[in-house]
Amino acid sequence: MKKYITLLVTTMFSLASSAEGGLSVITINTDDAGEYVEWLKESTPVFSNAWGENVASSGICSPLSGGEKEGNHYVWNIGPSLVSTMTAIPGDDDDTAQAIKRISKKRSVERRDIYEVLKQTSQVNTAGQISAQYNLLSTPSSLDAYVEAIEAMEAASAINGFSDVEIAVFSASGAGDRAGMVMASVQAPSMDRLGLFLEARDSSWMSEAMSDFPSLRTPEHEWLLNCEVIYSN
16 A cells, blocks of 8 residues: 555656646537537637636547547636636637527537646647647556657657657546546548558557557557637637
């Protein structure tokens, strides 16, 4: 038990010392994704008034595959710190509550998750920006070694024709059944580019870059996603 507590404290310190921001993800389910996205875009100015400087960007991702169930979508926002992300959850003010009331009967909230941003990409999110993502949730055996391996693979990818594909890394924080897990998010400008990148896993350079991954993490869940930035501060 003493050994476990020491490991837990060390891990928590490592996560806190390397965090680069916070990510909030709300999983919603709806039968009409188009109507929901339209509502989200119309309501975002209301939300942003409540967010202030606590949110740098926000948007929505829809699964091409890997969704937990049909109709799930993922509403996200990124803040400059974990504290700001935790304080930016909508619903505390009257205007936000009124906006949410308009859609409450047309969607259900499936779960809420908060992550620490351990590794950012160089991309600057702008409203209207579209991207494709492959997100892998896993349990790492060594967090530092896993992030280093991801950085090395990203560098190898840039050398081999994929400088437009980057990888962000998020660590689950207070996430219930996802406690201790890490999400690596491969982000590309289009689904075509993401597909080509994933196909390159059979190449010699990618195989070499990924050779340490089996010993560094245990995969838990993966998604292919189309994402859109709706708000940028």
